[in-house]
Amino acid sequence: DVKVTQSSRYLVKRTGEKVFLECVQDMDHENMFWYRQDPGLGLRLIYFSYDVKMKEKGDIPEGYSVSREKKERFSLILESASTNQTSMYLCASSGAGATYNEQFFGPGTRLTVL
Amino acid sequence: AQSVTQLDSQVPVFEEAPVELRCNYSSSVSVYLFWYVQYPNQGLQLLLKYLSGSTLVKGINGFEAEFNKSQTSFHLRKPSVHISDTAEYFCAVIGRAGNMLTFGGGTRLMVKP
Numbered sequence: 001d002v003k004v005t006q007s008s009r010y011l012v013k014r015t016g017e018k019v020f021l022e023c024v025q026d027m028d029h030e031n032m033f034w035y036r037q038d039p040g041l042g043l044r045l046i047y048f049s050y051d052v053k054m055k056e057k058g059d060i061p062e063g064y065s066v067s068r069e070k071k072e073r074f075s076l077i078l079e080s081a082s083t084n085q086t087s088m089y090l091c092a093s094s095g096a097g098a099t100y101n102e103q104f105f106g107p108g109t110r111l112t113v114l
Numbered sequence: 115a116q117s118v119t120q121l122d123s124q125v126p127v128f129e130e131a132p133v134e135l136r137c138n139y140s141s142s143v144s145v146y147l148f149w150y151v152q153y154p155n156q157g158l159q160l161l162l163k164y165l166s167g168s169t170l171v172k173g174i175n176g177f178e179a180e181f182n183k184s185q186t187s188f189h190l191r192k193p194s195v196h197i198s199d200t201a202e203y204f205c206a207v208i209g210r211a212g213n214m215l216t217f218g219g220g221t222r223l224m225v226k227p
Contacts (some may be wrong), residue, residue, distance in 0.1 A: 004157070035217075040123060042204055042217035043158075050213075058214060090157060099208050100146040100165055103215065105157030 003027070004106035006091055012112045019078040021109050023091030030096035032074035033103065034058075034066060037088040049074055050096070081113045116141040116207045118218035126224045129197055135190040135221045137205030147188040148206040148215070149179055158204060164188065175199070200225045 007022035025032065031050050035043040035058075045058030047066040055066050063085060067075045074093075078085055088110050092103040121136040139145065146165055150158040162173025169181040179190045188205060205218040 040219050042118075042120075042219040043206075043215075044217070045214055048214070056213075092157075099210070099213055100148075100163060102160045102163075103158075105159065107155070107157045 004091055004093055004104050006089075006106040006109050008109050009107065010110050010112075012114065013078075013081050014114055015082060017078075017081050017113075019081050019111065019113075021076040021078075021089055021091075021111070023074045023076070023093075023106055024072055025074075025091075025093040025104070026072065027093060027095070027104065028071070029093035029104075030071070031094045031101075031103075032068065033092040033094075034064075034074065034076045035090045035092065036060065037090055037108070043090065046076065081111075083113050085111065086113045087111060116145060116209060116212075116216045118205050118207050118216055120203075120205055120218035120221045122221050123219065124222045124224065126226060127195055128226050130194050132193050133191065133195050133199075133223065135203050135205075135223065137188045137190065137218060139186050139188065139205070139207045141186075141207060141209060143209045143211065145207045145209055147179075147181060148208075149173065149177070149188070149190050150204045150206060150217075152202045152204065152220075154201070161190070161203070195223070195225050197225050197227060199223060 033048040034046045049068040065077045091106040094101045094103045117140045148163045149161040164181045
C-alpha cells in the first residue's frame with residue numbers, strides 16, 4: 001500500500017519559532033509537493049521538488065523554504081513562524097514522466113501559531 | 115495560468131438522492147482535469163481524471179464527471195449518494211505542458227439520513 005507520512009498531525013508553535021514539517025514517501029517517487037489548505041481557498045502550492053536537491057517555487061512561497069536531501073524525504077521550513085501561517089499543511093508525491101500522474105497525499109499537519 | 119471555481123461551498127443532500135458538484139475552469143491552454151476527495155481527517159485521494167477522448171469519465175465509488183470544453187466545465191455526479199460519501203471534494207486542473215496543479219476552493223458534500 002502506497003504511503004505518504006507526515007511527522008505530526010497537530011503542532012502548536014509560538015510566533016518567531018523555527019518550524020520543521022517532515023514528509024516521507026515510500027513509493028520511490030521523483031516529485032514531491034507541499035501545499036497549504038485553508039477553508040474556501042482549497043489547496044495552494046508552496047513549493048515542489050522534482051529531484052533530490054532540486055526545488056521550485058509554487059504560488060505562495062513567501063515565508064517558507066524547503067529541503068530535499070534524500071529522494072524519499074521533503075521538509076518544509078518556516079524560518080520564523082507567524083500567526084498567518086496557522087493552517088493545514090499537506091504533503092504529496094507523484095511519479096515522473098507525465099504531469100497528469102496521480103498525486104498521493106499525506107494526512108496533513110494542522111499547525112497553530114500562537 | 116489556470117484558475118478553478120467550484121460554485122458551491124456546501125451541498126447538503128439526502129441519502130440515495132442524486133448529486134452534482136459543479137466545477138468551472140479558466141485556461142489559455144489545453145488542460146488535464148481532476149477530481150480529488152478528502153474524507154474527514156485524511157489526505158486527498160484521486161476520484162477520477164480527464165486526459166483526452168470520451169468526455170464522460172468514470173471514477174471510483176460510483177462517481178462520474180463530464181468534460182464540457184465549450185462551457186469550460188467538469189461537473190462531478192453520482193446518481194445515488196451514501197452517508198459514506200460525506201467529504202470535501204476538490205476540482206483541479208493542470209496545463210498539458212505545465213507542472214503545477216491548480217485546485218478549486220472545495221465543495222463540502224453533506225449526506226443526511
